[in-house]
Amino acid sequence: MSIVIVTGSAGLIGAEAVRFFTGKGMDVVGIDNDMRQYFFGEGASTRWACERLCRDFPSYRHESVDIRDAAAIDAIFQRYGKDIAAVIHTAAQPSHDWAAREPVTDFTTNANGTLNLLEATRRFAEGAVFIFTSTNKVYGDTPNALPLVELETRWELSPDHPWATHGIPEAMSIDQTLHSLFGASKVAADVLVQEYGRYFGMKTAVFRGGCLTGPGHSGAELHGFLSYLMKCAVSGNRYTVFGYKGKQVRDNIHSHDLVSAFWEVFQAPRSSAVYNMGGGRFSNCSMLEAIRICEELAGRPMNIAYQDGNRVGDHIWWISDIRAFQRDYPDWRQQYDLRRIMEDIHEGCREREPAL
Numbered sequence: 001m002s003i004v005i006v007t008g009s010a011g012l013i014g015a016e017a018v019r020f021f022t023g024k025g026m027d028v029v030g031i032d033n034d035m036r037q038y039f040f041g042e043g044a045s046t047r048w049a050c051e052r053l054c055r056d057f058p059s060y061r062h063e064s065v066d067i068r069d070a071a072a073i074d075a076i077f078q079r080y081g082k083d084i085a086a087v088i089h090t091a092a093q094p095s096h097d098w099a100a101r102e103p104v105t106d107f108t109t110n111a112n113g114t115l116n117l118l119e120a121t122r123r124f125a126e127g128a129v130f131i132f133t134s135t136n137k138v139y140g141d142t143p144n145a146l147p148l149v150e151l152e153t154r155w156e157l158s159p160d161h162p163w164a165t166h167g168i169p170e171a172m173s174i175d176q177t178l179h180s181l182f183g184a185s186k187v188a189a190d191v192l193v194q195e196y197g198r199y200f201g202m203k204t205a206v207f208r209g210g211c212l213t214g215p216g217h218s219g220a221e222l223h224g225f226l227s228y229l230m231k232c233a234v235s236g237n238r239y240t241v242f243g244y245k246g247k248q249v250r251d252n253i254h255s256h257d258l259v260s261a262f263w264e265v266f267q268a269p270r271s272s273a274v275y276n277m278g279g280g281r282f283s284n285c286s287m288l289e290a291i292r293i294c295e296e297l298a299g300r301p302m303n304i305a306y307q308d309g310n311r312v313g314d315h316i317w318w319i320s321d322i323r324a325f326q327r328d329y330p331d332w333r334q335q336y337d338l339r340r341i342m343e344d345i346h347e348g349c350r351e352r353e354p355a356l
Contacts, residue, residue: 003083005076005128007031007067007117008091010046010053012216012227013133016255017088017262018053018060024263027059029080031073032091033066035109039098049216067091067113070120077120084125086266089117090133096180096313103181110185111192118196129203129269131262134190136168136208136276136318140177143168143315154247154286155317167251167319170208170276180313190274197272205265207258210278210320213341214255215348226252226290230345233294238303243310246287251279251319254336254344264329273328278320283338293339297346 004021008014009030018028030053037045053060065072077084092110093099099106114132121128136143146168147158157164174187190206197204213226232239261277278284285293295302310316326332336344 002026002085003080004028005031005080005084005087007087007089009062010034010050011036011090012214012255013212013258014088014090015049015053015216016214016259017090018057020256020259020263021086022057022059026085027061028057029061029063029076031063031065031067031076033064035066035091035093039093039095067116068108070116073116073120074123077124081124082127084121084128086129086131087117087121087125088131088262089114092133093182093185096137096182097311099180099182099185100312106181107185107188110182111188114189114192118192118202122196122200122202126200126202129205129266130193130196131205131265132189132193132207133212134193134206134208135183135186136210136278136315136320137179137183137313138174138187138190138208139168139172140174140179140183141313141315142172142177143318146317148317150247153288154249155244156249157317157319163321165281166323167280167321168276169321170274170324178313183313194272194274201271203269203271205270205273205275207261207275207277208320209253209258210276210318211250211252212255212258213252213345215344215351216255225250226342226345227349229290230294230297230342230349233298233302234346234349236300236303238305239291240305240307241287242307243314244287244316246291246306248315249284249286249317249319250315251281251284252338252341253277253279253283253334254341257334257336261325261329261332264332268329270328275322275325276320277322277325278318279334279338280320280322282334283336283341284319285338290342293342297342
């Protein structure tokens with residue numbers, strides 16, 4: 001039986017990958033030690049997701065291991081060896097705000113942890129496909145230099161700009177920009193994954209994600225934009241908008257659509273592939289637009305506070321140009337537009353917290 005290793009297996013993308021690949025008849029070994037609770041507090045713990053995976057999928061095996069522990073990672077990979085068909089690496093410290101609190105924790109998790117996994121794959125499962133969830137934060141704040149125009153509910157790229165129709169491509173530079181410490185640690189991991197593909201001939205793919213979302217997200221104020229926004233809409237808790245008049249734009253991709261893209265790569269892998277991946281022009285919104293949808297679904301006004309100052313390195317406008325992936329994998333289709341994503345998150349929020 002082919003084995004798939006999924007790191008961050010109780011997180012949003014990791015848990016979706018477990019469900020998807022077990023559904024394809026594969027055995028999955030998950031690596032997750034609930035560092036999200038350490039990063040964002042008890043309310044963001046992924047324990048509930050881990051328990052659900054262990055209960056619902058008999059072929060799922062869970063390893064509560066820290067990806068920074070090279071010896072423990074090696075032991076797992078050595079145990080399964082060449083039966084490992086794919087490594088889906090989603091584990092990370094995901095917040096640029098939090099990274100400034102503990103830069104060493106951020107870097108060792110994101111960069112060193114990725115190196116440990118690449119080395120274990122190279123030594124024990126060199127034929128495996130290695131898929132990495134990077135981030136659009138590798139571009140730093142360069143997108144903020146794009147010519148933007150202010151509309152009633154959002155910022156938008158000037159219609160005269162060549163990227164206006166499809167969004168930002170992989171051609172954007174990652175140099176000479178303010179990344180945030182989180183962005184820097186993810187750049188290191190991103191480039192490592194590419195280099196292991198080029199230098200060692202491994203089958204690697206990097207997905208530079210926009211706003212990855214879905215009902216399985218344990219949203220927190222510092223990470224998980226739509227999930228945390230919906231949680232506040234349902235609970236009545238205050239939500240704070242940081243800067244840009246609430247008109248900052250993100251493209252949003254459902255976890256299922258992203259993992260289905262992983263499946264396409266698994267079936268026809270390349271080496272050192274790099275893809276911007278998000279909702280693109282198919283699914284995107286501003287903060288103000290997302291608040292309006294949350295209020296419609298929750299059936300009441302939200303408790304919103306505004307702060308003029310934006311987060312360091314935060315993007316004013318981001319929409320991914322996903323055509324590079326579509327050219328390489330033309331059979332892939334997005335199934336979840338913005339409204340369907342928001343309805344799914346609302347249902348998941350009510351399911352986990354029925355008293356709200």
